Amino acid sequence: MNFKDLAKNLPYPLKQGLKYAYGAIPLSIRYGKVFRETYAFLQESQRWSREQLEEYQLQQLTRLLRHAYENVPYYRRVFDDRGLKPEDVQDFKDLQKLPYLTKEIIQENLPSLIARNYPKSRLQHATTGGSTGIPLGFYHEKGASGAKEWAFMLSQWNRVGFKLGDRCVVLRSNVVCSASKGKFWEYDPVNKNLILSSYHLTDENMPEYIKKISEFKPDFIQAYPSSITILAKFMKENDVEPFPNVKAI
Structure with missing residues (x-):
């Protein structure tokens, strides 16, 4: 049982007391290695030139498309239906060859959007609030999604003095x-x-x-x-x- 699960089931006074103790732990320790590495990368990459950023983005896009084609059933089907291979996407403009991922597509294809090479034990199901209709179900990566989100948010807030x-x-x-x-x-x-x-x-x-x-x-x-x-x-x-x-x- 992780901290959130433990705190969620406690009476309110005990829950708050546990939160105070947890809050005393430095963020870099609280969120671990993933947070530290992501935050350090974001601090470094802020100083990159436009050319460096675009080169990195294209490298990551190529890597992501290859992963999706080889491991995600939905995207394998999308590529095959269009007669495409990952290498057919050479730049960002080529992304228009692939369909947008909409809320409806996720709702109808969630199981086939899970990568086959990823342990299901590391997936944590979550939903949106449903303010625009039916809540959208999706998955977080345990121990990583929250840490990465915090690293990005903190890096952005730093720019306005936070x-x-x-x-x-x-x-x-x-x-x-x-x-x-x-x-x-x-x-x-x-x-x-x-x-x-x-x-x-x-x-x-x-x-x-x-x-x-x-x-x-x-x-x-x-x-x-x-x-x-x-x-x-x-x-x-x-x-x-x-x-x-x-x-x-």
Whole structure:
């Protein structure tokens, strides 16, 4: 059982206590080797020239297409139906020879989109929130997807001055356990974030959201465009002053 599974099943006070202890562990150790290597690569590649970036992208594209053709049943069928081989894609323009991967294609072909050379024990099923209809099921790579995501996000946030430990409001698809009791937020001591529910953004609740954000005094806000738009629209229509400490969204 991993940390998330353990914390999920604990009573709230114990869960928060465990999160505080976990949050004291440095991020580089918490997320391990994959995080450290990915973050180091991103820091280095930021200094590459346009030519270096494009060369690397093309190398990775070639490698990915070869892998998909040899190991992913869906893409083997896509290539064969079109009489194509991976080497027929010589540059980015050639990608138009292949179909876009849509939500509908994933829903209808998920089993055949799993690489045959990848251990199923390392796959973790997840779904989208379903805000635009039926939730989309897909797979994460255990021990890697989260670490890589954090490396990319941290690298991007660094560009606008974000540092680990800065106060951040998160308004994404997180489920806030106390929302049913009228408390639409909870503190995340692991990442020092204030987590807000994105499922209760009504005009009636908005003053409570704004009050809590103002009290928290965030340096940054991390949000889905749809959620932050609802908040920003309400603030504009009701002449609510912007949060003074926020450096970037």
